[in-house]
Amino acid sequence: MNRWLVVRAMLLAFCAGAATCAPAQDNSKKEETCFESRKGATQVIKREIRPGLPNVRCSPTTGAVLWYGDPFEGTVPMARMPLLDKIAEGQAVVKPRSDKLNFLAQCGTVCHNGVMPKGFPKDNRPVPIPTMEAMVPDVKNLQHGRGRIWCLECHHSTKRNALVDHFGDPVSFDQPQQLCGKCHGDKLRDWRDGIHGKRIGEFTSTGKKRWFTCTECHNPHDVQDGARNRGFVALQPEPPPQLPKGMKDAKHEKTHPIAH
Template sequence: MAMNRIVRHALILAACAGFSAPGLAQDAEKKEVKETICFESRKGASEVTKREIRPGLPNVKCSPTTDAVLWYGDPYEDTVPMGKVPLLDKIPEGHAVVKPRTEKLSLASTCTLACHNGVTPPGFPKHKKPIPIPTMEAMVPDVKDLQHGRGRIWCLDCHHPTRRDKLVDNFGDPVSLDQPQLLCGKCHGDKLRDWRDGIHGKRIGEFASTGKKRWFVCTECHNPHDVQNGAHQRGFTQLKPEPPPQLPAGMKDARHEKVHPIAH
């Protein structure tokens, strides 16, 4: 579908541009070889590059209108074992896998090399009170107005003070970015319990309770820096919906659905 549209675009462009068409046609070719990258849960979190596992079997199928993943050919692609989660012991070894988040969070490597390289800088505060950090605010403007915890938490409640590629648990020990549930569960214990039991969140793969599943971790669906934006967003960034169903034969639009609107 997407391919068709590109070709159609190219044709229209070529028709409009007349003799300048060769250049544009080249552009269209470039577009076609461009790989399709689709997002899984929300935009900005985990992404998949479309490819063929076997001839005729793609790893994912993507929506032509929203670039969202619509179908998984291989649910365990690029996954690693999840690691230990307390009280999650009924699942056989290797049957819980996650997609690593570390590479996706691309800033992490820069941060760890430049400043937060495991060494406590001189003048590092001894107390746990929030303090303005001008260099950080310049680089990441969102930290000034953190939409999480309503002012009750700040950076170092979740991020490790010296190792920026790690999160932090209750005892100050580092937690991998691949296992944010160990951090989030500190406060959201009810959600952690539901997630552990498969009620909250998402798993793909085998449906049996002991089957092999890819688990989606907290940050693949929620952006922890932005959870409060919009009261009606249910902790989840708004998305463009897929197109509506086909109208019945002979019907021009769906205005009949709004004959008795409820005024807001």
């Protein structure tokens, strides 16, 4: 659980029922946040890029981003990847994940500081890790791979602020496609071809595009989603568009002007 949520939960528990406890509301300054793709993990704060131009517009129904003032805001170049080397430098960008990961700064310094911790397992088999239970809620029943994969298939054993490729070399948390693609080659190929995932930006084929990376949509620790047993947590859909003012129904759309 994110630390802010913990603090908020504590405040709620403390304040329950006491109206005087409510923080003073200042609506003019209230921050509006919405999520880009994965709820709780891809939050953006709404603000003005310049007067009258917001960075995003948020859906009041789902809390999802509906529109971008600048689709490239906060992005970094996508790592060079096989078969994507024809894309001109700077035309493919991704949004970094590192600043969304609260534990990352500590991970590589406090406990896993470049050396194997004492008593650390010598292989990748599952073992109980009581110290991680608060950070990874499904650690006892990892919701990925149905019991056939474990932490060090994905996390670098000595450089804990990095993921790991098949050769044991570090992969940046900002370029997770390089990790996921090592086991999900078919999905990587679909993603590369634009069949899986999402891109936004310039419409032309050679235009600049932001590629959504795997972890912007999938929670790597919970791809099975418990009883649902599928790869994706369903979102509430947007309602259908409203009819124009004065129009009672859309039956006219069913009649074709030319008989056939």
